[in-house]
Amino acid sequence: MIVSEPREQIAAWVGNRIGVSFHPPYTTLAHIDRGRIIAGFVFNVWTEHDVEVSLAADRLTLALMRSVFRYVVHQLGCRRATARTRADNAESQKVLARLGARLEGRQQAYFGDCDALLYAIMKEDFPYGLHAEGPEGA
Numbered sequence: 001m002i003v004s005e006p007r008e009q010i011a012a013w014v015g016n017r018i019g020v021s022f023h024p025p026y027t028t029l030a031h032i033d034r035g036r037i038i039a040g041f042v043f044n045v046w047t048e049h050d051v052e053v054s055l056a057a058d059r060l061t062l063a064l065m066r067s068v069f070r071y072v073v074h075q076l077g078c079r080r081a082t083a084r085t086r087a088d089n090a091e092s093q094k095v096l097a098r099l100g101a102r103l104e105g106r107q108q109a110y111f112g113d114c115d116a117l118l119y120a121i122m123k124e125d126f127p128y129g130l131h132a133e134g135p136e137g138a
Helices: 005-017 062-075 090-098
Strands: 027-033 036-044 052-057 079-086 102-109 117-121
Touching: 005 027, 005 036, 005 052, 005 062, 027 062, 036 062, 052 062, 062 102
Parallel strands: 052 079
Antiparallel strands: 027 036, 036 052, 079 117, 102 117
């Protein structure tokens, strides 16, 4: 089941997984399976054309990815989503590549002990978006 509430619990789950704290305003989406969060997104720093997205997941599903695309593009009206990951987190970098993200730059010492890699996902490059409106599946 895809949910947007309880927002604070979803943000805390994502934040604990990636080592950051979120402060309102933000919105969230999560996939709940058997009563527990298996993936969560936090959307903040909305600038009309772009939104910053933070992600943590045990497992990503097609239903969640389509929901994220619809939310970012259709509800927020953004053309792009921005994501950061630790430069030493190869698994996160692989996930971002699978989502259609492109590396845009590096931010030195962004995480204190580690640089951040800055990625952008444009709506036309998002593989679960424009042409993926078939049946919902996991």
